[in-house]
Amino acid sequence: MPLPRAADGRLVLAVDVTCWLRPDAHTSPQRILCHTYGRGKDQHIPVPGWPYSIICALEPGRSSWAAPLDALRLAPGDDTATVTAQQLRDLVERLITAGQWQAGDPDVLVIADAGYDAPRLAFLLRDLPVQVLARMRSDRVLRRPAPPRQPHTKGRPPRHGSEFVFGQPDTWGNSDTETVTATRLYGTALARSWDRLHPKLTHRSSWAAADGTLPIIEGTVIRLDIEHLPSGATPKPVWLWWSGTDATEADTDRLWQAYLRRFDIEHTFRLFKQTLGWTRPKIRTPQAADRWTWLILATYTQLRLARPLAADRRRPWERPVSSDRLTPARVRRDFRHIRPTAACPARAPKPSRPGPGRPPGRKNTRPTPRHDVHTPRKTGTTASRNKKSTIPRPRRTDQRTSQQPER
Structure with missing residues (x-):
């Protein structure tokens, strides 16, 4: 099955992490505190769950479709x-x-959000035909190339040039490229780029185990400013880092427009959870969760295959659209009319009945073990020795037969 490609024939992959939240599954192992947004009173509350890294191929133009290729x-x-x-x-x-x-063919473009270390990702994939484009936080500080060494200069030659502080415009200097584009939703979009900027790496965090001199990973920084947002909120600048260098004006426009397509993967995650029921089963083991995740990806692939065969069965309040503009939800709505006409390689399901279970009145002699929630920590750090358990104590049913839990 051919994958969607950009206008120049390039494969554009988006990678992001979405979480299967399991806050009450105390008997499920390998749960990690996952970051959630907008819960409670707009608070970022960590919730235990299973994070999944999903890679999708993006389509050109505005679309809610994506092609999931891998989940881990x-x-x-x-x-x-x-x-x-x-x-x-x-x-x-x-x-x-x-x-x-x-x-x-053009290099594969990998797009990621600010949660990824883009320079490290580009360094680990430097031997593949891959380019990395990721957003950076607005408080980052990068370095310019080292100035040429003057003759008769003593001492160690510098490896880094002057600072490029995202929050201080007086350190930017003149941009290498500058483009102005009129958009329908955001007004005038101003994109500027600065070539050959790199972070100053240290032997900490993910680079703690690196030996010798750390590499200099140069790239292009792009700043995108828009006139207004559709919601009326105050727009903030977007900083992007591209692993390539010597970007032209055409490259600058192509890159920031490709980054906007990264948000199509969020529509795919929402369809997985709300429509296809990815996080609905109460699965105990992470291995079973992996198998169910791949079944959801296979189901979504069936919707992609049925896309040219589906008819528009819209709601009374929905606008009619052409067959090539149907959303995944509309294709799923007509899938029950497509399935009887398609071949079914699987056999009919065998009837089965649930097991008898534990007889009433008999006590559970094999209680399910409970597992702690793992806290994500940075690479190179050690866990605390005096770690307090985060699982609740089991309820006592009989004072004479119950055992005191270990402390």
């Missing part, structure tokens, strides 16, 4: 950048083997 659950103690880089490496190698990318 993050285990406790995993470094997000390292695991994502290995996941992308395996996927790109499979795409090359399948003929989706051939020699002479």
Whole structure:
């Protein structure tokens, strides 16, 4: 099945982490505190769950469709950048083997949000035909290339140039490219880029185990300013980092417009959870959750295959659209009319009945073990020795037969 491509024939992959929240599943192992947004009174409350790293191929233009290609659950103690880089490496190698990318094609563009370390991701994938485009926080500080060494200068030559502080315009200097684009939703969009900027790496966090001199990872920084937002809120600038250098004005426009398509993956996550019921089952083991996740991806792939066959069965309040503009929810609405005409390679399901279970009145002699919630920590740090358990104590049913839990 051909994958969606950009206007220049380039594969555009979006990677992001979405969580299967399991706050009350105390008997489920390998749960991690996941970041959630907008819960309570607009608070970012960590909730225990299973985070999944999902990679999708994005379509050109405005669309709620994406092509999920891989899903991987993050285990406790995993470094997000390292695991994502290995996941992308395996996927790109499979795409090359399948003929989706051939020699002479444009490099694959990987788009990520600010939660990823873009320079480290580009460094780990430097031997593949991959370019990384990711958003950076507005408080970052990068460095320019080191100035040329003057003759008769003593001492160690500098490895870094002057600072480029995102929050201080007096450190930016003149931009290398500048484009102005009129948009329908955001008004006038001003994009500026600065070439060959790199972060100053230290032997800390994910680089703590690196030996010798740390590399200098140069890239292009793009700042996007828009005139207004559709919601009426005050727009904030968007900072992007691209692993390529010597960007032209056409590259600058292509990159920031490609980054806007990254939000299509959020529509896919919402469809997984609200429509296809990805997080609805109360599964205990993470291995069963992995199998169910791949079933959801297979179900979504069936909707993509049925996309040209579906008819528009709209609600009375919905606007009519052409067949090539149907959303995944509308295709699913007509899928029950497509399924009887399609071949079914699977056999009829065998009837089964649930087991008898434990007889009434008999006590549970094999209580299910309970597991702690793992806290994500930075690479290179050690866990605290005096760690207090986060699982609740089991309720006592009989004072004479119950055992005191270990402290």
